[in-house]
Amino acid sequence: MFRAVFRLSSTGARCLVRSKPSISAPLASRCYSHGRVETDEEFDARWVTYFSKPDIDAWELRKGMNTLIGYDLVPEAKIVDSALRACRRLNDMASAIRILEAVKDKAGPHKEIYPYLIQELQPTLSELGISTPEQLGMDKL
């Protein structure tokens, strides 16, 4: 979860990017007055399951992606991976590329997140034959 270090809102910090142990934040919880706090792993698992539905339909893909992009975080590679596979099941290449653009845009000023994501997703991209926006020259105006 790329939330904590890069979170601008003040609703608590979480442990994050596992590849950079030097940037650690205290495992604080959200300011809920009651109720369990969902961990990062549970959040990720929930979304991976959502996109992994074998007979997912186009509406569910759109709804899921739009909701996910609405959150104050950059989705983990495994969530994007299952979303891309959902695009494959729906025969929607355009949405796959759009998803990659959206997560890059989501990272905002933190330019190191997107290359890391692409690096993690490279096996899936090669397997499914998805080109990144950079390969198609779409990142330039």
Add this chain to the structure above:
Amino acid sequence: MLRLTAGRVGSLVARRATVALTTSSARMASHGHEVSEIADMSKPMYWDRREIPLPDKRYKDILTPADESLKEKEKGPWGQLSNEEKLALYRLSFCKTYPEMNQSSSEWKTVVAGVLYCIGLTGLVIIWQAAYVSPPAPRTFDAEWQAKQVKRMLDMRVSPIEGFAAKWDYEKGQWK
């Protein structure tokens, strides 16, 4: 659905209502220019927004036979699609890419220029008003009257401790 001609309805109701009543395929006979398509907001719409990566509908509604065949090819392995085909598929579904969507415009310069222009115009109007519209100032504004007024205030010691008369040196007869 009743097929009222635009002209007939136009004579009965206001122009805006007429346009709303006619189907999008009918055009006002009186219009000399092209009217843009009125978006049917009861149906899913397309928009390029950062926070909505996958809008409710595809951008291009009408697909040419070439597009149709591309869509068929999309059902197969994507590795077989060339870069141009992938780009074409993207442009079928979406209007602008994210960089195109996010690019800034120079509109702000026009806005600032317009604001300054309006302020300038207003300034000219005010200057003209001061010269030609305002009535003459009351006699209490004359220099002679003001001088007499100051003398009177000093004589009655207005605010003698910290204010007006305190700043006047009564021995020397001048301001401190």
